[in-house]
Amino acid sequence: MDIIVCVKRVPDTSEADVVITGKDIKKDDLPFEINEWDNYAVEEAVQLKEKFGGTITVISVGDEDANEVIRRGLAMGADEGVRIYDPAIEGSDGVTIAKILAAAIKNMKYDLILTGAQAGDLGEGIVPVALAEMLGIPHATLVTGLEIQDGKAKVKRELEGGLMEVLEIDLPAVIGIQTGINEPRYVSIMGIRKASKKEIKLLGLGDIGLTPEDVGEAGSLTVLEELSVPPVTKVAEIIEGDPAEAASKLAEILKEQGVL
Amino acid sequence: MSEIFVLAEHRNGELRDVTFEMLSGARNLADKMGATVTAVLLGSGVNEMAEKLKSYANKVLVVDDPKLENFNAEIYQKVLSKLIKDHKPVVTLIGHTAFGMDLAPALAVELGLPLATDCIDLDAVDGRLVVTRQIYSGKVNAKVALKGDQFIATVRSGAFSIEEGALNGEIVTESVTIEDVPYRRFLGYEEAEVGEVDITQADYIVSVGRAIKDQENIPLVQELADVLGGVLACSRPVVDKNWLPKDRQVGSSGKIVKPKLYLAIGISGAFQHVAGMKDSGLIVAINKDPKAPIFNVADYGIVDDLFKVVPVLKEKIKEIKG
Ligand SMILES: Cc1cc2nc3c(=O)[nH]c(=O)nc-3n(C[C@H](O)[C@H](O)[C@H](O)COP(=O)(O)OP(=O)(O)OC[C@H]3O[C@@H](n4cnc5c(N)ncnc54)[C@H](O)[C@@H]3O)c2cc1C
Ligand SMILES: Nc1ncnc2c1ncn2[C@@H]1O[C@H](COP(=O)(O)O)[C@@H](O)[C@H]1O
Numbered sequence: 029m030d031i032i033v034c035v036k037r038v039p040d041t042s043e044a045d046v047v048i049t050g051k052d053i054k055k056d057d058l059p060f061e062i063n064e065w066d067n068y069a070v071e072e073a074v075q076l077k078e079k080f081g082g083t084i085t086v087i088s089v090g091d092e093d094a095n096e097v098i099r100r101g102l103a104m105g106a107d108e109g110v111r112i113y114d115p116a117i118e119g120s121d122g123v124t125i126a127k128i129l130a131a132a133i134k135n136m137k138y139d140l141i142l143t144g145a146q147a148g149d150l151g152e153g154i155v156p157v158a159l160a161e162m163l164g165i166p167h168a169t170l171v172t173g174l175e176i177q178d179g180k181a182k183v184k185r186e187l188e189g190g191l192m193e194v195l196e197i198d199l200p201a202v203i204g205i206q207t208g209i210n211e212p213r214y215v216s217i218m219g220i221r222k223a224s225k226k227e228i229k230l231l232g233l234g235d236i237g238l239t240p241e242d243v244g245e246a247g248s249l250t251v252l253e254e255l256s257v258p259p260v261t262k263v264a265e266i267i268e269g270d271p272a273e274a275a276s277k278l279a280e281i282l283k284e285q286g287v288l
Numbered sequence: 289m290s291e292i293f294v295l296a297e298h299r300n301g302e303l304r305d306v307t308f309e310m311l312s313g314a315r316n317l318a319d320k321m322g323a324t325v326t327a328v329l330l331g332s333g334v335n336e337m338a339e340k341l342k343s344y345a346n347k348v349l350v351v352d353d354p355k356l357e358n359f360n361a362e363i364y365q366k367v368l369s370k371l372i373k374d375h376k377p378v379v380t381l382i383g384h385t386a387f388g389m390d391l392a393p394a395l396a397v398e399l400g401l402p403l404a405t406d407c408i409d410l411d412a413v414d415g416r417l418v419v420t421r422q423i424y425s426g427k428v429n430a431k432v433a434l435k436g437d438q439f440i441a442t443v444r445s446g447a448f449s450i451e452e453g454a455l456n457g458e459i460v461t462e463s464v465t466i467e468d469v470p471y472r473r474f475l476g477y478e479e480a481e482v483g484e485v486d487i488t489q490a491d492y493i494v495s496v497g498r499a500i501k502d503q504e505n506i507p508l509v510q511e512l513a514d515v516l517g518g519v520l521a522c523s524r525p526v527v528d529k530n531w532l533p534k535d536r537q538v539g540s541s542g543k544i545v546k547p548k549l550y551l552a553i554g555i556s557g558a559f560q561h562v563a564g565m566k567d568s569g570l571i572v573a574i575n576k577d578p579k580a581p582i583f584n585v586a587d588y589g590i591v592d593d594l595f596k597v598v599p600v601l602k603e604k605i606k607e608i609k610g
Contacts, residue, residue: 039424041424041425041427042425042498042556042577043576043577044427044577045577045579046424046427046428046579053428122393122403122405123393123396123397123402123403126393126397145389146389148425149424150423151405151406151421151422151423151425152405152406153384153389153393153405153406154393154403154405155393157361157390157391157392157393158394158397160394161393161394161397161398166362167361167390167394168361168390168472169389170386170389170390182475184478185386185390186386187299187385187386187387187477188385188386188540188541189480189540189541189542189543189544190479190480190537190541190542190543191299191477191478191479191480192477192478192479192480193359193386193474193477193478194474194475194476194477194478195472195474196473196475197472197473198470198471198472201471207524207525208524211529211530248435249401249402249403249434249435249436250402250403250404250432250433250434250435251432251433251435252430252431252432253418253431253432253433254430254431255423255428255429255430256428256429256431257428257429258422258426258427258428258581259429260584261584262584262585263583264571264572264573264583264584264585264586264587264588265587265588265589266583266588266589266591267588267589267590270592271590271593271596271600272596272600274592274597275597275600275601275604276600278572278604279601279604279605279607279608280604280608281588282549282570282572282608283608285570287492287548287549287569287570288516288605288609
């Protein structure tokens with residue numbers, strides 16, 4: 029079985045003091061990582077390969093730094109890495125990223141395409157479902173269970189409140205992976221170093237039959253107008269002091285509030 | 289007059305809250321756009337639901353067909369794209385839910401319409417839709433403009449509050465021929481496993497997030513829950529990593545809890561988490577990032593390292609409780 033996995037490199041802003049600069053945030057001091065959902069998608073691909081054989085291709089749309097997450101995928105067990113880039117791609121919306129991926133993938137051989145259900149940075153959740161529509165193949169997103177049998181996929185989609193929807197879909201298909209579907213394996217620095225010897229194929233827009241007008245702001249139907257700090261409707265009363273002081277004060281407050 | 293379509297979301301015969309939230313948000317948008325609000329209800333045997341939607345919309349457009357009983361992104365897409373082509377609504381709103389996320393991007397691509405997802409606010413500027421959505425886990429708001437004259441947006445659950453409707457929309461039934469589904473078959477629903485502890489019944493909840501870092505550290509927070517006489521719950525990553533069982537997860541894909549005290553430890557406050565705990569009595573957050581969104585729902589906060597705060601807090605509470 030030949031599997032393509034789409035991966036994105038994203039900044040980790042969970043502990044960062046995010047600074048807005050124009051239409052983006054300041055990214056130079058942020059740590060970057062593979063999008064959490066994509067890590068589960070790569071693991072799922074590797075487990076399927078272990079079961080059924082075949083190949084895994086990791087693909088990313090992004091500048092040179094994206095090689096980092098492609099290499100990580102190779103270290104986990106993928107066979108090939110592909111990166112698509114052109115400066116004109118900056119400013120592409122989610123549907124346009126799907127368009128770029130579709131243009132590259134339609135010339136490739138695949139039985140299954142895995143993506144994350146969403147990218148944690150922009151949280152759009154567009155690519156898997158848009159990509160499937162462009163390729164004219166079935167899809168399911170927010171998948172927390174995947175079984176392949178006789179050219180079909182039995183998938184569990186996670187709905188709200190812990191309920192699952194169980195579906196059967198034909199392959200090839202695009203599956204958007206939700207976190208928790210598996211336990212992603214540990215990747216050692218050594219593994220990544222070894223994988224870095226593998227060549228990552230670079231595709232430009234011309235290689236996939238697109239022009240600069242097809243991508244970026246020009247090729248997108250949505251445009252980012254401005255970024256702002258969310259208005260604060262409620263702020264917690266911050267209990268000051270060193271950890272011990274703050275903890276003691278909190279215990280007192282809990283007592284005063286009648287919860288102890 | 290142009291219409292705003294709001295796709296009614298229902299499951300097991302019940303309309304879901306996000307439907308009424310979107311209908312409430314759509315009324316404002318409709319005023320700005322000089323449009324009317326149409327609730328679009330696809331399903332099987334949906335008369336009762338249609339009646340419930342009447343007061344929230346100028347029109348309730350119903351397609352009633354046994355094939356529409358359970359949500360199926362593929363069939364829903366076919367019916368909805370036909371309705372959108374025929375009626376040309378200026379805006380189509382869909383919930384940013386497991387249902388909407390599986391449907392909206394394919395629909396937008398098929399129709400060639402712009403799509404903005406997970407919107408928390410909707411505005412009209414010169415007849416165009418301008419939305420607000422959150423990026424970087426709620427730390428930044430992004431204003432996004434949609435090009436053209438017809439738009440699709442998915443709306444975050446809880447983004448709009450439900451305002452009782454005083455409309456009396458006419459119920460209009462249309463039939464759409466639905467061909468057999470070539471590639472996607474609904475097999476059924478599966479309920480989450482029921483565990484030993486029901487966190488929805490607890491008065492005191494100590495909830496722990498990714499910051500706990502390792503299963504080895506779970507006893508630290510379990511002990512705090514014990515001295516409080518409460519239960520231990522968690523955010524999603526803690527379950528994903530198998531540090532705690534799924535029945536302890538608070539949030540949109542976990543449990544909704546309303547304890548007297550919710551103590552969020554090392555949890556950032558992603559909206560999917562907040563959806564499960566925002567109605568708690570007293571909310572206290574311990575997080576070393578002063579900008580963590582959890583502080584916007586908490587009543588009290590400590591900005592510090594949980595590994596330094598929790599042991600002292602546990603001792604102090606023990607002392608007070610005697
Ligand atoms: C469809 C869907 C459904 C989802 N459903 C849910 C759900 O039901 N429930 C849920 O919780 N999530 C859910 N999520 C995931 C959600 O989007 C977030 O990814 C998740 O809530 C983040 O969990 P967290 O706050 O524990 O981790 P993070 O966001 O990584 O936050 C960790 C926090 O800990 C702080 N921290 C780190 N170290 C320390 C320390 N030593 N001391 C104190 N603080 C520290 C950091 O500052 C940070 O704020 C869902 C996502 C999707 C796409
Ligand atoms: N630039 C990109 N390159 C490759 N894959 C991407 C890119 N952006 C998004 N994806 C894939 O699409 C999924 C959903 O992302 P999104 O629709 O942007 O929220 C991600 O988890 C990735 O698998």
